[in-house]
Amino acid sequence: MSEDIREQLSALMDGELGRDERAFLLRRLEHDAELRAMWARMHLMRDVITHRPGGAGLNLADRVMQTLADEDRHPVSGVQRATRSWRPWLGAAIAASVALMAVFSVAPEIERPGVSALADSAPAPRGALPLGVPGPIAPSLANVSAGVQPVAGERSSLLGTLPTPISAEQMLLMRHGQMVDGAWWVGGAQPVFARPEQRLLVPVSATVNERP
């Protein structure tokens, strides 16, 4: 059972899983007995820790399992204890999100009231942009919320109400991956995993004659 699945179960228990993820995980629970067992065990653990009546019947084996599960967890902060979070990965996720905010803060700055979206339209250095986005496109996505919505999920809620900008290129990659077949051997099926630093630049763009 991977850490990722445990994290998702925890998020499901906390009611913080996005809509699609929740639907998928519930589907997975239908088919996976091991996953259902873990789900039941996590409920039991929560009941014990929060002194819910359901936990009173814990036997010795359950308590051993609970102890082992607790030891598996990373140390948790006081804040997490206060919120009774089930995700020991939360701290790392926050740190990673905050660290990346600097890189992914292009769109919010562009959308500041009173500032022209086109004011700083000079191409940004490629290396400074998320996912290799052609910089000048980003300002055209000021109305990004029309078609692309942040998912109600762990990281979105952690970052408060700040709208998460999606780069134009990432959106185009997502859309391509959505339309072109879900087969894993088809290019673009998992576009998000392509990192810009892995890409090979090819000087092959073209400008054809303008129309009269």
Next chain:
Amino acid sequence: MRMDKAQRSLNYDATLVVDAGGGDWDLLELSQRVGPGGPEQQWAALNGAGRRQVRTAQGVSILGPEGDQRIGQGPQLRAGPLLAQLDRHYRISMDPRERVAGRRALKMTLQPLSEDRYGLRLWIDVDTGLPLRSERFGEDQQMLERRMVTRLLVHGFAGLSPAPVAAAISDNGWNLPAGFRLVGSALTVPGITGARQWVISDGVAWVSIYQMQLPPGLAVDSNGWRHGALSQVTVRQGDEWFYLLGDLPPETLLSVGRAASAGVH
């Protein structure tokens, strides 16, 4: 046909390793469950930033450290009838004596008959029809991208889910590489006002052609890029920008972009 059945109705968990060149490997976990609305997939990266992608009939969600994004329901296309014409543009050979991830596999090689597209090798699980390994290669057998299942847990077939959008083969009047047809289009692209999208395919390679207008003074990066077998180029005609993305050589994408820009008004 068996591959299509596996894709539409097989419940499975797999661990994949992906080599798209550049010396980096990606390790991914892929789970597919088939519900009433069709196959639902979850991709999770086991290295790097740990991003996840969930694909359902209702849309695609990407969850990562930079934020969670979702685009809603959109058409999903399949090559369909195009597959019947593959032998016109690829030399197809089979080798039934391969083994991948501890399972018997049929190796299928699609060697392109022209240099304007990449070749593809697929190792297909004999028991389920699910591809277990893929390789895309360019000229002189240059390896561009390799993907392989290292662990497969099959939970069995569900009932066949509803067929996805059939490839609507049509002739848009574009001068496309031999065997490529327009298989889909969308009048809107989420997040980009006024943009349109076309999808062409020869059954092996898939290309999205986005047409958009940018506000005055803006431009798209003059360079394209290639990552593994996936390439991107840009073609501009006046105020119209054509952003092409697909698993074709950049030079071929460029010719497609020129054809599209000449034929779209």
